[in-house]
Amino acid sequence: KTTTKELINAVLSTSYRTIATKGNLNNHIGVPLTLLTIKPDTEIAIVEMGANHLNEIEFLCEIAEPDFGYITNFGKAHLEGFGGVEGVIKGKSELYDYLISSNKSVFLNADDPIQLEKLKGFTKKYGFSTTQAKYFNIELINAQPFVNLKVEDVEINSNLIGTYNFTNCCAAIIIGKYFNIELPKIKYAIEKYIPDNNRSQIINTKGHYIILDAYNANPSSMKVALENFHTLEKPNKILILGDMFELGNSSREEHQIIANLASSLNFEEVILVGENFQLTDSNAINLTNFNALKTYLDKYDLPEKSTILIKGSRGMALERVLEC
Structure with a gap:
C-alpha cells in the first residue's frame, strides 16, 4: 500500500497540489493526522488506509469521506484479526462498499478476479489490465531486476524490483491518466521514484x-x-x-x-x-x-x-x- 501511495503522489504532484500520508500512518490515528495536513490550496489528498480487523476501513471511510478508492490486493495479511482470508476480503471491501453507496469512483486492477467480482455491475470504475481490451492496457516488458513496462508507445523504466511492483506502477499510471496527466510526466515521476524505508x-x-x-x-x-x-x-x-x-x-x-x-x-x-x-x-x-x-x-x-x-x-x- 505504501509504495503504491508514494507512486500515486509522485505522479499526481507533477500537475496538482497534493498532500499524502507520511510513511504508513494509515490507522485511526494516522488518517486524521493526514487529513489535518490538508491546506486551503490542496487539490488532491492521497490517504493510505490500513486495517487488521473488520469495520476498521468502514470507520476510516467515515472519517476521510473518499471520492476515489483503490485496493492494492487481497493478500494473506492480518489473518489473525480478520479471522481468515474471507475476512480480509470482506474487511478491505468496506472501501468499495463506501464508494459504491456514495456513488463515488473506483480504480481497479482488472486482472484481479476478486476485484472484478466485487465491482460487477458498478459503472464508475476505471481499471488497468495486461490482457482485457475494455480496460487501459499496460504491458510488463521485464523485471530483471527492475520493473520495465510499456504504456501506449512509452516505455517506463522504474527503480522498483520485482514483478509484484508492476501493479503498483499500473495503479499510479491509471490514476494519472484519469486526472489528465500527460504520459511524459507520468514516466518522469515513476522513473524518478526510488524506494526507501526498507521496502524493496x-x-x-x-x-x-x-x-x-x-x-x-x-x-x-x-x-x-x-x-x-x-x-x-x-x-x-x-x-x-x-x-x-x-x-x-x-x-x-x-x-x-x-x-x-x-x-x-x-x-x-x-x-x-x-x-x-x-x-x-x-x-x-x-x-x-x-x-x-x-x-x-x-x-x-x-x-x-x-x-x-x-x-x-x-x-x-x-x-x-x-x-x-
Missing part, C-alpha cells in the same frame, strides 16, 4: 547486492518475493527470512509453506529466523532470534558477490543485518 531497497555493499525488503511481510508478499528472487539473474543467492506476524491459527501452516518454497527454489543458502520458523520442518539454517542470526553471520564467510534477500515482519527488524 537495493543496497550495494562490500561487493554484495542486497534486496532489503524488511519493512513487513505476510504469506502473500513473502511468496511473490521468493519467486521473484528465484528468477533474478544474479549469482550466489542467499535468503534471510524472518517470522511473519498476526497470522493466528494459520501461522504454523503458512510458515511451513514458505519454508517449503524456500527449500524448493535451490538457493545457495536459506536462513530462517524467529520462533514461528523454528516450528517448521526444514533443511534450512533455522535460528531462534536476531541475536542468534548475528552470531551466525559473524562466523559465516559470505561468497564473493553474493545476492541477498532480507525479508520479515516489522517486529523482526531485520534491517539490523546491515550492521553485522
Whole structure:
C-alpha cells in the first residue's frame, strides 16, 4: 500500500497540489493526522488506509469521506484479526462498499478476479489490465531486476524490483491518466521514484547486492518475493527470512509453506529466523532470534558477490543485518 501511495503522489504532484500520508500512518490515528495536513490550496489528498480487523476501513471511510478508492490486493495479511482470508476480503471491501453507496469512483486492477467480482455491475470504475481490451492496457516488458513496462508507445523504466511492483506502477499510471496527466510526466515521476524505508531497497555493499525488503511481510508478499528472487539473474543467492506476524491459527501452516518454497527454489543458502520458523520442518539454517542470526553471520564467510534477500515482519527488524 505504501509504495503504491508514494507512486500515486509522485505522479499526481507533477500537475496538482497534493498532500499524502507520511510513511504508513494509515490507522485511526494516522488518517486524521493526514487529513489535518490538508491546506486551503490542496487539490488532491492521497490517504493510505490500513486495517487488521473488520469495520476498521468502514470507520476510516467515515472519517476521510473518499471520492476515489483503490485496493492494492487481497493478500494473506492480518489473518489473525480478520479471522481468515474471507475476512480480509470482506474487511478491505468496506472501501468499495463506501464508494459504491456514495456513488463515488473506483480504480481497479482488472486482472484481479476478486476485484472484478466485487465491482460487477458498478459503472464508475476505471481499471488497468495486461490482457482485457475494455480496460487501459499496460504491458510488463521485464523485471530483471527492475520493473520495465510499456504504456501506449512509452516505455517506463522504474527503480522498483520485482514483478509484484508492476501493479503498483499500473495503479499510479491509471490514476494519472484519469486526472489528465500527460504520459511524459507520468514516466518522469515513476522513473524518478526510488524506494526507501526498507521496502524493496537495493543496497550495494562490500561487493554484495542486497534486496532489503524488511519493512513487513505476510504469506502473500513473502511468496511473490521468493519467486521473484528465484528468477533474478544474479549469482550466489542467499535468503534471510524472518517470522511473519498476526497470522493466528494459520501461522504454523503458512510458515511451513514458505519454508517449503524456500527449500524448493535451490538457493545457495536459506536462513530462517524467529520462533514461528523454528516450528517448521526444514533443511534450512533455522535460528531462534536476531541475536542468534548475528552470531551466525559473524562466523559465516559470505561468497564473493553474493545476492541477498532480507525479508520479515516489522517486529523482526531485520534491517539490523546491515550492521553485522
